[in-house]
Amino acid sequence: MRWAPDSRARLQRAAFELFAEQGYSATTVPQITARAGLTTRTFFRYFADKREVIFGGNEIPERAARLIAEAPADLEPMEVVRLVLDRVATEQFAGQGEQTAALRAIIHANDSLRDRDARKRDDLVRAARAAFIERGVPSLRAGVVAELGALLFHTALEEWATDHESRSMTVVLDQVMALLDAETHA
Amino acid sequence: MRWAPDSRARLQRAAFELFAEQGYSATTVPQITARAGLTTRTFFRYFADKREVIFGGNEIPERAARLIAEAPADLEPMEVVRLVLDRVATEQFAGQGEQTAALRAIIHANDSLRDRDARKRDDLVRAARAAFIERGVPSLRAGVVAELGALLFHTALEEWATDHESRSMTVVLDQVMALLDAETHA
DNA sequence: ATCGTGACGACACGACCTGTCATGACGATG
DNA sequence: CATCGTCATGACAGGTCGTGTCGTCACGAT
Secondary structure (H helix, E strand, O other), rough: OOOOOOHHHHHHHHHHHHHHHHOOOOOHHHHHHHHOOOOOOOOHHHOOOOOOHOOOOHHHHHHHHHHHHHHHOOOOOHHHHHHHHHHHHHHHHOOHHHHHHHHHHHHHHHHHHHHHHHHHHHHHHHHHHHHHHOOHHHHHHHHHHHHHHHHHHHHHHHHHHOOOOOOOOHHHHHHHHOOOOOOHHH | OOOEEEEEEEHHHHHHHHHHHOOOOOHHHEEEEEEHHHOOOHHHHOOOOHHHHHHHOOOOHHHHHHHHHOOOOOOOOOHHHHHHHHHHHHHHHHOOOHHHHHHHHHHHHHHHHHHHHHHHHHHHHHHHHHHHHHOOOHHHHHHHHHHHHHHHHHHHHHHHHHHHOOOOOOHHHHHHHHHHHHHHHO
């Protein structure tokens, strides 16, 4: 073999090591590639930009869209949201509390990462909105439902990241849903 | 006077002209400053980065926080949200439909601007959340309320930008609020 | 008359990101 | 076995963004 395998994984690992050692903005792409034994140019073949080494590979929007499309046809949109969120909460985040909290801390500490994080949420909204329209939901309503789903997901994730010891992500989600209900009923 | 006045305004005007002529990403900061008769360095004294020439000067988070703080003390949080949104809709956006639509189009066409736009929404949420906590609302509930406010504002703004001829921003806001109510009551 | 201040220019520099071409291992195909 | 295409990577040049630093000159205050 001419080159060591798993270039992408090596880059990602080297990047997170360096972020932990000296922070995100203080580490440069050449530093990352040097540690991974590759060139700068190769980094940008795997990641569109420096931020994507943190966000990349998640595929959350695609996953959400698929789950929405596959949900039973007789469910109301908000019931679908609830179903999808429960599945994601149990499958994706169970036991990942420590890691999730660390990641949120890195993101919150850097404006450029906050930019990207916020857009990832918007990407999720767009994908979910399109998936609901595909199910026959009128577009404006689909937009509201998708936004509500993202609101629930994001609020619960942030809350859980600050305290993942005492409650599971699913429990937090239920709390936030209850709060949402209370606000909109008054 | 050694220099012409209104440097900031001149930069902004030159920038929007060039964005209209050749698109956002195709215009460089030196092009903008050349047209404004200034140097590149001066551009970055007025704007933190190239994107801020589009978003800067709005001060929406501060404005929202002030309105929330000044609302009558006996109002429920969501009533405050409604009050604030109505004021912003009438005062800030009346008659600005064409301009708003054009701006949204520029933003949606560029990933880097979508990043920043999404973060501006998050900035708004944080400011509103803090303002509600200041009013004595528990933090998680304050977060949900702030998110709901941003959801309403953003959804209505996008909807209105696509069709500002037939309805005022206030009317769109009422529609979106009605939809939100319907979703969360089922 | 002198001095401080503030806006701007001039210049250098590092980091980010891209375009383009070369290279060599590997597998398919004859 | 020979050849050929493909694919991952290297090598290098270059453009844009954003910042640090210092000089310069008008203006107003003392």
